[in-house]
Structure formats: structure tokens, C-alpha cells
Amino acid sequence: xxxxxxxxxxxxxxxxxxxxxxxxxxxxxxxxxxxxxxxxxxxxxxxxxxxxxxxxxxxxxxxxxxxxxxxxxxxxxxxxxxxxxxxxxxxxxxxxxxxxxxxxxxxxxxxxxxxxxxxxxxxxxxxxxxxxxxxxxxxxxxxxxxxxxxxxxxxxxxxxxxxxxxxxxxxxxxxxxxxxxxxxxxxxxxxxxxxxxxxxxxxxxxxxxxxxxxxxxxxxxxxxxxxxxxxxxxxxxxxxxxxxxxxxxxxxxxxxxxxxxxxxxxxxxxxxxxxxxxxxxxxxxxxxxxxxxxxxxxxxxxxxxxxxxxxxxxxxxxxxxxxxxxxxxxxxxxxxxxxxxxxxxxxxxxxxxxxxxxxxxxxxxxxx
Ligand SMILES: *[C@@H]1O[C@H](CO)[C@@H](O)[C@H](O)[C@H]1NC(C)=O
Ligand SMILES: *[C@@H]1O[C@H](CO)[C@@H](O)[C@H](O)[C@H]1NC(C)=O
Ligand SMILES: *[C@@H]1O[C@H](CO)[C@@H](O)[C@H](O)[C@H]1NC(C)=O
Ligand SMILES: *[C@@H]1O[C@H](CO)[C@@H](O)[C@H](O)[C@H]1NC(C)=O
Ligand SMILES: *[C@@H]1O[C@H](CO)[C@@H](O)[C@H](O)[C@H]1NC(C)=O
Numbered sequence: 126x127x128x129x130x131x132x133x134x135x136x137x138x139x140x141x142x143x144x145x146x147x148x149x150x151x152x153x154x155x156x157x158x159x160x161x162x163x164x165x166x167x168x169x170x171x172x173x174x175x176x177x178x179x180x181x182x183x184x185x186x187x188x189x190x191x192x193x194x195x196x197x198x199x200x201x202x203x204x205x206x207x208x209x210x211x212x213x214x215x216x217x218x219x220x221x222x223x224x225x226x227x228x229x230x231x232x233x234x235x236x237x238x239x240x241x242x243x244x245x246x247x248x249x250x251x252x253x254x255x256x257x258x259x260x261x262x263x264x265x266x267x268x269x270x271x272x273x274x275x276x277x278x279x280x281x282x283x284x285x286x287x288x289x290x291x292x293x294x295x296x297x298x299x300x301x302x303x304x305x306x307x308x309x310x311x312x313x314x315x316x317x318x319x320x321x322x323x324x325x326x327x328x329x330x331x332x333x334x335x336x337x338x339x340x341x342x343x344x345x346x347x348x349x350x351x352x353x354x355x356x357x358x359x360x361x362x363x364x365x366x367x368x369x370x371x372x373x374x375x376x377x378x379x380x381x382x383x384x385x386x387x388x389x390x391x392x393x394x395x396x397x398x399x400x401x402x403x404x405x406x407x408x409x410x411x412x413x414x415x416x417x418x419x420x421x422x423x424x425x426x427x428x429x430x431x432x433x434x435x436x437x438x439x440x441x442x443x444x445x446x447x448x449x450x451x452x453x454x455x456x457x458x459x460x461x462x463x464x465x466x467x468x469x470x471x472x473x474x475x476x477x478x479x480x481x482x483x484x485x486x487x488x489x490x491x492x493x
Contacts, residue, residue, distance in 0.1 A: 147403040147423040150493040151437050155213040157487040161220045165195040167483050168451035168471045172257030175267050179457045181205045181221055184253040194478040201252040204231040204304050210458055213489050225304050232275055232294055232307050248281045255394055258296045259327045259334055261357030267301025270356040274323030291321035310360050320380050322348040328397040335427040339392030346385040347428055368428045389431035396454035400463030411452025417470035419452050445473030445481040465491040
């Protein structure tokens with residue numbers, strides 16, 4: 126039910142006081158309260174879907190009953206739409222529209238993952254997204270094509286039993302209106318001895334998709350795919366290159382190749398985006414459970430050099446059993462200038478029954 130195990134392990138970040146090309150300075154912050162969500166949902170991330178419509182994907186999701194208590198079952202992921210947030214002089218809670226049919230996972234589990242709910246023999250397969258889909262095509266009628274990279278993860282309690290690869294899902298809207306459908310495009314697109322490129326974060330810029338995955342020492346490695354054809358063709362392995370020992374190569378490295386680790390990065394949950402304001406790639410993420418301390422790091426290129434992460438915001442924690450985690454950013458909710466960003470974190474508070482209710486505060490950060 127809880128997800129913070131992925132973020133527990135310590136990663137030592139060095140806070141060097143060396144000069145950087147970009148110095149993010151907070152001008153102001155505006156609280157938008159918590160997401161107004163009809164479901165009890167963990168760890169939501171987002172992608173801009175169409176003009177003014179944002180797609181949210183969340184982890185464990187439950188219905189809330191008439192007494193305000195979460196109801197079983199909990200399903201491993203769901204999706205919703207929202208509009209863009211109101212202006213900062215009039216901050217209003219952002220409304221997530223309900224999932225269309227509660228009970229069906231947005232990213233379905235595969236045949237060998239004990240579908241539909243992932244429960245078998247006292248263990249659980251989880252389909253917990255860490256980041257929003259990579260949107261590679263949109264048209265004016267609301268047709269959208271996107272891809273998502275999902276970790277195939279099998280847990281006993283919160284201990285990982287196995288991670289047999291990472292699958293590529295295709296996420297498609299044929300027209301404006303209903304939530305998109307997500308289907309497995311290629312199972313085990315990355316094997317269990319490769320990096321799960323695209324599972325941690327992604328950013329599209331200059332005709333490439335840059336796809337980040339966690340390394341065993343809890344930093345990031347990056348692959349890039351030169352988008353091809355109308356829909357980007359991320360299912361085509363021939364368009365991929367990997368950053369290995371200081372250069373781009375066509376050969377997929379092993380997950381434990383130490384020369385793929387990008388200095389100053391962290392695989393704690395976070396978000397990548399391109400900032401026109403800073404002419405820079407940006408990573409925003411957290412210092413993980415049980416805090417909501419937000420860190421920012423920038424780089425002139427997707428592969429770095431990444432600046433040492435600096436803390437720029439500290440979110441209030443909850444009074445349930447999970448104080449705070451899943452500190453992420455939402456470039457999807459901005460105008461794309463890089464002048465400001467939205468951030469959320471997940472915390473819990475007790476329901477009347479004493480069970481945990483998830484709560485997702487939304488804050489706008491304007492940069493100097
Ligand atoms: C559950 O356990 C039984 C007996 O140990 C085994 O035969 C079966 O394959 C297991 N099922 C799954 C889906 O792992
Ligand atoms: C990495 O590249 C450097 C040259 O830039 C080379 O000296 C070194 O042997 C390479 N390391 C590996 C593991 O290939
Ligand atoms: C890296 O992983 C491969 C495949 O699991 C394994 O054969 C190899 O021994 C590992 N290398 C190191 C240095 O751990
Ligand atoms: C890490 O960030 C610091 C501060 O920006 C920088 O001085 C250092 O060179 C970076 N390390 C690497 C290996 O890029
Ligand atoms: C927990 O926090 C909520 C607000 O998020 C508040 O309404 C509630 O009274 C607090 N409960 C306790 C036991 O402090």
C-alpha cells in the first residue's frame with residue numbers, strides 16, 4: 126500500500142559551493158491548497174495532454190466512502206484530467222476529474238504479473254508510475270500519442286522480490302474528451318540487467334526524447350531517442366543512444382556499468398524539464414521520505430554537467446503515518462516559459478477510521 130521504500134536508501138549529495146551557470150532564486154511561492162481529488166490517491170505525476178488539459182497518473186488509488194474513509198480494494202494506478210491552475214493572485218484548489226471506471230488500472234498489469242490487481246500468494250506486483258507519459262504527438266482534434274516506461278516490480282510487503290525488466294506502454298487518445306487508453310506496447314523493452322530508461326524521468330527537447338533511469342547507486346543514467354515519423358517511434362530500438370563513459374553510443378550498457386552514472390544526479394523521485402528562461406535542463410525532486418524538501422539542479426545538456434542540488438522549498442508534512450515523500454514538479458501546469466513551476470508532494474492524514482488518507486499539496490514557485 127505504501128510506496129516510500131523506493132526512496133529510503135541514502136544517496137549522498139555533495140553540496141559544493143562552486144560557481145554554476147544558472148542560479149535559481151525563488152521570487153515568491155503561492156499555495157494552491159491540496160488537489161481536489163474524488164479518490165484517495167498516492168503520488169501523482171502529470172503530463173500536458175492537449176492544449177489546457179493535463180493528464181495525471183497516480184499510484185495506489187481507492188474510493189472514499191460516505192464517512193470519509195478509504196475503501197478496499199486499492200488499485201496500483203489510475204489517471205485523471207485537470208485543467209490548468211488559476212492565476213497566482215487567485216489560487217484555487219485544482220480539481221482532478223474522476224477516473225472513468227474505478228477498478229481498472231490505467232496501466233494494466235501484464236499476464237505474468239497476477240492481473241488484475243497484482244495480488245498472488247501473499248505477494249504483490251505493483252504498477253507504480255514515477256513520472257508522467259512522454260507525449261510525442263498531438264493534433265488539433267485532441268488526438269494524442271504518448272509512451273510510458275513502467276518498472277515490472279514484484280514485492281513482498283515492501284521488500285523487492287524481483288524486477289524482471291521494464292515495459293513500454295503506449296498511451297493514446299483518439300479524440301478530445303475521454304481519458305486515454307494505455308496498453309503494453311513491448312513487454313520487457315528493457316531487460317532486468319539494463320537500466321529502466323524512461324522510468325525515472327524524461328524530457329523532450331530539440332527533437333529528442335531524453336530518458337532517465339535509476340542506477341544501482343541511486344543516481345541517474347540517460348538514453349536519448351531521436352524522434353522519428355509522426356508519432357516519435359519510441360518503440361523502435363534503432364533510434365536509441367546511451368550515454369556511457371562520456372559519449373553517446375548505440376550499444377545498450379549493463380545496469381551496473383559504473384561509467385553511465387551522471388554525477389550530481391539522484392534517482393529519488395523527481396522531474397526533468399527544459400527551461401527557456403535559463404536555457405537549461407532542470408531537475409526538481411525531493412530528499413525523500415519522511416520530508417518534502419525540494420531540491421533543484423540544472424545542466425546545459427541532458428547528460429550534464431549537473432549542478433549540485435540546492436534546496437529551494439520545504440513543504441509541510443502530514444500527521445498520518447507517512448509524513449511526506451514524492452516531491453515532484455509539474456511543467457505541464459505552466460506556460461512553458463520557465464518563469465515559474467508547480468510542485469506537489471504526497472503526505473497522509475488520518476481518516477475517521479484511523480487509516481491513512483493521501484493528501485497532495487500544490488504550490489507555485491516563481492523564479493527571480
Ligand atoms: C503461487 O504459489 C504456488 C505454489 O507455491 C505456485 O505453484 C504458483 O506458481 C504461484 N503463483 C504465482 C502466480 O506465482
Ligand atoms: C572511459 O574513457 C576514458 C577516456 O576518456 C578511458 O581512459 C577509460 O578507459 C574509459 N573507461 C572505460 C571503463 O571504458
Ligand atoms: C554486472 O551485471 C552482469 C549481469 O548481471 C554480471 O554478469 C556482472 O558480473 C556484473 N558486473 C559487476 C562488475 O558487478
Ligand atoms: C557537481 O556540482 C558542483 C556544483 O555545481 C560542480 O562544481 C561539480 O563540478 C559537479 N560535479 C560534477 C562531477 O559535475
Ligand atoms: C491532522 O491534520 C489535519 C489537517 O491536515 C487536521 O485537520 C487534523 O486535526 C490533524 N489531526 C491531528 C490528530 O493532529
